[in-house]
Amino acid sequence: xxxxxxxLSVVEKPIEPTAQEPDPAVKAEQELEVTPNGATEPVAxxxxxxxxxxxxxxxxxxxxxxxEVGATPTEQTGNGGLxxxxxxxxxxxxxxxxxxxxxxxxxxxxxxxxxxxxxLDSYFNAEIVEQIIALFHRILASPLRKAREFGSVTTNPIDxxxxxxxxQTIRRIFSSKLETVTDDSGAMVVSAAGLPSKWNSxxxxxxxxxxNDRSNTLHxxxxxxxxxxxxxxxxHFTIYKENRDTMEAISHLARTLKLRPQLFQFAGTKDRRGIxxxxxxxxxxxxxxxxxxxKTLKQSKIGNFEYHPHGLQLGDLLxxxxxxxxxxxxxxxxxxxxxxxxxxxxxPILSSVFENFSSHGFLNYFGLQRFGSFSTGTHTIGRSMxxxxxxxxxxxxxSFHPSALAAQQDSAQQDSTVIRDDVGRxxxxxxxxxxxxxxxxxxxxxxxxxxxxxxxxxxxIRHLSxxxxxxxxxxxxxxxxxxxxxxxxxxxxxxxxxxAATARWRAHGGRVLPGDLVLITEHPDxxxxxxxxxxTTQVDQDGEPIVAAEAxxxxxxxxxxxxxxxxxxxxxxxxSDCKISIFDIVLPLPGYDILYPANDSANIYEEFMGSExxxxxxPHDMRRKWKDVSLSGSYRKxxxxxxxxxxxxxxxxxxxxxxEQFVETDLDKLEKAKLGGRQQPPGPQHQGNATNxx
Numbered sequence: 001x002x003x004x005x006x007x008l009s010v011v012e013k014p015i016e017p018t019a020q021e022p023d024p025a026v027k028a029e030q031e032l033e034v035t036p037n038g039a040t041e042p043v044a045x046x047x048x049x050x051x052x053x054x055x056x057x058x059x060x061x062x063x064x065x066x067x068e069v070g071a072t073p074t075e076q077t078g079n080g081g082l083x084x085x086x087x088x089x090x091x092x093x094x095x096x097x098x099x100x101x102x103x104x105x106x107x108x109x110x111x112x113x114x115x116x117x118x119x120l121d122s123y124f125n126a127e128i129v130e131q132i133i134a135l136f137h138r139i140l141a142s143p144l145r146k147a148r149e150f151g152s153v154t155t156n157p158i159d160x161x162x163x164x165x166x167x168q169t170i171r172r173i174f175s176s177k178l179e180t181v182t183d184d185s186g187a188m189v190v191s192a193a194g195l196p197s198k199w200n201s202x203x204x205x206x207x208x209x210x211x212n213d214r215s216n217t218l219h220x221x222x223x224x225x226x227x228x229x230x231x232x233x234x235x236h237f238t239i240y241k242e243n244r245d246t247m248e249a250i251s252h253l254a255r256t257l258k259l260r261p262q263l264f265q266f267a268g269t270k271d272r273r274g275i276x277x278x279x280x281x282x283x284x285x286x287x288x289x290x291x292x293x294x295k296t297l298k299q300s301k302i303g304n305f306e307y308h309p310h311g312l313q314l315g316d317l318l319x320x321x322x323x324x325x326x327x328x329x330x331x332x333x334x335x336x337x338x339x340x341x342x343x344x345x346x347x348p349i350l351s352s353v354f355e356n357f358s359s360h361g362f363l364n365y366f367g368l369q370r371f372g373s374f375s376t377g378t379h380t381i382g383r384s385m386x387x388x389x390x391x392x393x394x395x396x397x398x399s400f401h402p403s404a405l406a407a408q409q410d411s412a413q414q415d416s417t418v419i420r421d422d423v424g425r426x427x428x429x430x431x432x433x434x435x436x437x438x439x440x441x442x443x444x445x446x447x448x449x450x451x452x453x454x455x456x457x458x459x460x461i462r463h464l465s466x467x468x469x470x471x472x473x474x475x476x477x478x479x480x481x482x483x484x485x486x487x488x489x490x491x492x493x494x495x496x497x498x499x500a501a502t503a504r505w506r507a508h509g510g511r512v513l514p515g516d517l518v519l520i521t522e523h524p525d526x527x528x529x530x531x532x533x534x535x536t537t538q539v540d541q542d543g544e545p546i547v548a549a550e551a552x553x554x555x556x557x558x559x560x561x562x563x564x565x566x567x568x569x570x571x572x573x574x575x576s577d578c579k580i581s582i583f584d585i586v587l588p589l590p591g592y593d594i595l596y597p598a599n600d601s602a603n604i605y606e607e608f609m610g611s612e613x614x615x616x617x618x619p620h621d622m623r624r625k626w627k628d629v630s631l632s633g634s635y636r637k638x639x640x641x642x643x644x645x646x647x648x649x650x651x652x653x654x655x656x657x658x659x660e661q662f663v664e665t666d667l668d669k670l671e672k673a674k675l676g677g678r679q680q681p682p683g684p685q686h687q688g689n690a691t692n693x694x
Contacts, residue, residue, distance in 0.1 A: 116173045128155050136174045139192050147192040157186035183262035231307030234281040241300040245272045248453050249300050256293040267316040271369045275665050281311040325662050343650050354646045361641030366494035382492030383615040385629045390473035404431035426451045437461050456480045489629050493589040500587050503604045510582040514570040515599030518584045565635050567598040591633015592622040
C-alpha cells in the first residue's frame with residue numbers, strides 16, 4: 001500500500017524461516033522469499049565480487065547477505081555413471097568404448113527379464129517404458145554417437161520416496177548406459193550417459209585403472225577443469241528479480257543458453273508481486289556462459305555462482321523469510337503530540353503485538369497467489385479437472401476479464417503508448433490474443449500477439465486450432481507442461497485446506513482434540529513404540545529372538561519416506577507425558593493416500609467438497625483415470641510461527657512522502673557498496689524485537 005496520511009510506517013524486519021508442512025505438488029512446498037538486511041558475505045553480480053561481512057544464520061550462511069540466501073539441498077539426485085570399461089594398460093576412449101560395445105552386443109537383441117519389465121511398469125506407464133527401452137537400444141546400436149544426439153525421455157513426476165530406488169534400478173537394468181536426473185516438477189529425465197572423454201591409463205590393472213571420468217563429458221571444452229574438479233555437475237546461483245515470476249526468469253535463461261528449462265532447478269517458485277531473492281541450479285553450465293546470459297535479463301540479476309555435486313529440488317527449503325513494510329499505520333494517540341512522541345508512544349503497542357505474534361503464531365494458510373490473478377481462479381480450473389469436465393477447463397484457461405479487452409480498446413483509441421494503470425500490458429495482450437483466436441480461429445495471429453509467458457494458453461490454442469483436434473480437450477490439456485497442469489489441482493487442494501483450517505479454528509480454537517492428526521515422524525504411536533523399544537523379549541513363532549534393524553540398515557533415508565500421520569487418542573492426551581501442542585496438529589490436503597481426522601473436522605471435508613462450490617466431489621474417492629489429477633494428498637501444519645525473533649522498526653515519512661522507499665533491496669546495497677557508502681533513512685525512527693515465546 002502506498003498511503004501515508006499519518007506520517008508513520010512500520011517496517012517489519014526479516015522473520016526467521018518458518019517451518020511448515022509440505023505442499024501438495026511435491027509432498028513439500030516450502031519457499032524462501034528473502035530481502036535480507038545487514039552486511040554481507042562476498043557477493044557477486046555478473047562476476048563482480050564485493051567484500052562484506054555479516055552474522056551467520058542457522059543454514060550456515062550470512063543472515064544479512066544480499067543474494068547469499070538459499071537452503072542446502074537435502075535430496076540427492078541419482079545420475080548414474082558409465083560402467084568401468086577399462087582394460088589393463090592404456091588405450092584410447094574410442095577403442096575402449098568399441099571394445100565394450102562389442103562385448104555387449106547381445107544386450108541389443110535380448111529382452112528384459114519379466115521381473116525387470118514388471119518393475120519398470122510399476123514405476124512408469126507402458127508408453128514411457130517403451131521409450132526408455134528404445135533409447136537404450138539406440139545407444140547400443142550406435143555407441144560412438146554423442147550422448148545428446150540420442151535424445152531423452154521425460155517421465156511423469158515421481159514421488160520422493162521412490163526416486164532413489166528408480167535411479168538405481170535404471171542404472172542396474174541398463175548397465176549404466178542411461179542416466180537420470182530429476183527436474184523441477186519432480187519428473188525424471190532419462191538420457192544417454194555421456195561418452196568418457198579420456199581413459200585413465202595409470203595404475204595398470206589397478207582398482208582405478210580406466211575408470212571413466214564423467215566430469216569431463218558434457219559442455220566442458222577440452223583443457224578446462226572437469227566438473228568434479230570445479231565442485232560438481234550443478235552450478236548454483238542466486239536470482240534477484242523484481243516484478244517477474246520465477247519461471248519467466250528461468251525460461252529466459254534457458255532460451256538464451258539454448259537449453260531445456262528442465263535443466264534448471266529451484267526449491268520453490270517466487271511470486272511476481274515483490275522483490276525476491278532465491279537460489280537456483282543448472283546442470284553442467286560454465287559460469288562465464290551463465291553470466292553472459294544473465295546480462296540479458298530484464299528486472300533481474302544473477303550472482304553468487306558455486307558448483308555443487310547435486311541440484312536443488314522443490315521442497316529443499318526450511319521456510320520463508322520476509323521483509324515487509326506496512327504503510328498508513330494509525331494509532332490511538334493524542335493528535336497534539338509531535339512526531340517523535342507519537343513514535344515513542346507507539347513502540348510499546350508494537351512490542352506487545354509482535355511478542356504475541358512470535359509466541360502464538362498464525363493460521364498457516366496457503367497464500368492468495370496460489371489461486372491465480374485472472375477472472376477464473378486456478379482452484380476453479382482444478383475443480384473442473386477433478387470432475388472430468390475438460391471442456392470447461394479449456395474454456396476457463398482461455399477466459400479473460402472484460403476490463404482487459406476494454407483497456408486494449410481504450411489504448412487503441414488513444415495514444416498507443418498509454419496503458420491503463422489497473423490492467424497490465426501483458427494481460428491486455430493476452431486478452432486480445434484469446435479474443436482473436438475465438439473470433440477467427442487464426443492460431444498464428446493469436447500466438448503472435450500472445451506474450452510468451454502464457455504457455456498454457458499457447459498450448460491450447462495450437463492444439464485446438466487443428467481441424468482434427470477441435471474437440472480434443474483432454475489432448476489439449478496434456479500438451480501443457482505437467483508442472484502447470486498440477487498447479488490447478490493443487491490449488492483446489494489448497495482451497496479445501498484453507499476452508500478446513502478456518503472451520504476447525506472457529507469450532508475449537510487452540511485446543512488439541514482426540515482424533516486430531518500428528519505426524520508419525522514427530523510423534524510415533526506410543527503403542528508401537530513400546531513394542532519396538534523392548535526387542536529383548538520378542539521372539540518369533542519358533543522361539544528365536546527377533547533382531548531389530550538399525551536405522552542405518554534401511555533402504556531409504558528418513559527424508560525419503562513419505563510423510564504419514566496418525567490420530568491422537570483420548571488416553572494419550574490424558575497422559576502426563578503427553579507433549580503434543582496445537583503447533584503439532586496437521587490437517588490433510590485431500591487425496592487417496594492420507595487419513596482424515598478422527599473427529600468432527602473430517603465432516604468439514606465432506607460438507608465442502610460435496611457442495612456445489614466444492615464440485616460435489618467425494619474426499620474419499622480421489623483416484624482418477626488420468627494420473628495427473630489422481631491426487632495422493634499430503635499434510636500441512638494448522639499453525640505456524642517464526643523460528644526466531646521478529647524485529648521491527650517505526651519510520652516516519654520523509655520529504656518524498658508516500659513514495660519513499662523504506663527498505664533497501666539487495667541491489668541497492670550492492671550499488672551503494674560500490675560507491676563506498678551507505679545512507680541513513682531520514683526522519684525519527686524506533687526499533688525493537690520480539691522473541692519467540694518458547
